[in-house]
Amino acid sequence: MNIFPTQYSLLSAKALKDVIEQKYGFHEMSCRLLIHNVSDTYILENETSRYIFKIYRDAHRKPDEIKGELELLNVLRERGASVSHPLKDLEGEEIQAFNAAEGTRYGVLFSYADGEVVADMTDGQLERVGTEMAKIHQITANLELSHPRGEFNLNTMLTLPMKTIKPAFKGLDKEYADLGEVVNLVFKKMEQMDLASFGYGYCHYDFLPKNFHFQEDGNITFFDFDFAGKGHLVNDLASFYVHYFLQVLFNRLTQEEADRAFQVFLASYRKVRPLSSAEVNAIPYFGFAWWIFYFKFHYDHFEDWSNFFFGPKFIKERVGWLKKWMDWYIVK
Incomplete structure (x- = not known):
């Protein structure tokens, strides 16, 4: 029987359980889609x-x-970083292949990150995030992997996303023009920075609280390095600050409270790894670029992600957020 062309299948949890038990020597496991x-x-x-x-x-x-x-995860684990890491099967393989409806899909078994997400972090937890992020950056700075990962630069973060998302702004010409003006301003500001002096290596690029778990004893485990790529390490500090922007945006914190919390994090980071004032001052610009990069991601994966919220309402709201980011954090 011919299979109709498919772009995104969903593999059976029951069938996966049977395969994984056999390949890894597990017994009496349950498996469910998370x-x-x-x-x-x-x-x-x-x-x-x-x-x-x-x-x-x-x-x-x-x-x-x-x-x-x-x-990258194996290097981080071997050098003492607290990360969820890949596990090998009985034959020493880390990657499994599945003949899915749309073609081959690959799967990886990871260690579980014990604990839970904490959005409202204490000073002690903020200090732990700063220390552990700095440790990761100590390892990834100037690291060269043998397998390719994406690169975060002015083109991939700003120029290419703006070209890619333009068709989504049909009927929203003013919004696109307004966004374009701001992107051009940020591009020029970043172009004028002494980026060669900034720390460079592999970034996580999604350092939001949803991607690390705190345990009761205060230990922390980072996970979901799906977007990890080469770039200036300040990108990770910028993505972490996005959390505080959202906390202020939704009135969960005042700007003063958000800034104080972020300073606790920065001070802890600096105890492990040097961070110049120029890098700190660049955080708002790299944070803006983070938003533009993920704007492209949402557009690119609208169909495959079943991203039902991507449409005119989402676009207008996101442009509004970006305007607030500019008004609050960036000197024009």
């Missing part, structure tokens, strides 16, 4: 153990890119 998103995440558990199994999509990550992510 997230159906840009990739699919399943949780496997029994009375004593828990694991995460991630199924990638070819449209999002090619095999070499997956190998790059796993290589």
Whole structure:
């Protein structure tokens, strides 16, 4: 029987459980879908153990890119960073292949990050985030992986996204023009920075609280390095500040409270790794670029992600957020 062309399948949790048990020597595991998103995440558990199994999509990550992510995680773990890491099967393989409806999909079993997400962090937790992020950057600075990962630069963060998302602004010409003016301003400001003096290496590029868990004893584990790529390390500090922008935007914190919390984080980071005042001053600009980069991501993966919220309402709201970011943080 011919299979009708498919762009995004959903693999059976029951069938995955059987395959994973056989390949990894597990017994009496349960398996359920945790997230159906840009990739699919399943949780496997029994009375004593828990694991995460991630199924990638070819449209999002090619095999070499997956190998790059796993290589990075293995380096981080070997050098003492607290990260969720890939696990090998009984034959020593980290990547599994599945003949899905749309073609081959690849899966990886990861250690489980114990603990939970904490959005309203204490000073002690902020200090831990700063220390551990700095440790990760100490490892990734000037690191060169043998497998390719994307690069975060002015083109990939600003120029290319603006070209890509233009068709989505049909009928929203003013919004696109307004956004374009701001992007040009940020581009010129960043172009004038002494970027060669900034720390450079592999960034996580999504350092939001949803991607690290705190345990009761205060330990922290980072996960979801799906977007990890080469770039200025200040990108990670900027993505962490996005959390505080959203906290202020939704009236969960005052700007003063958000800034104080971020300063606690920065002070802790600086105890482990040097950070110039120029890099700190650049955080708002790299944060703006972060938003533009992910604007492109939302557009690119609208269909495959079942991203039902991407449309005129989403675009207008997001442009409004970006205007607030400019008004609050960037000197024109």
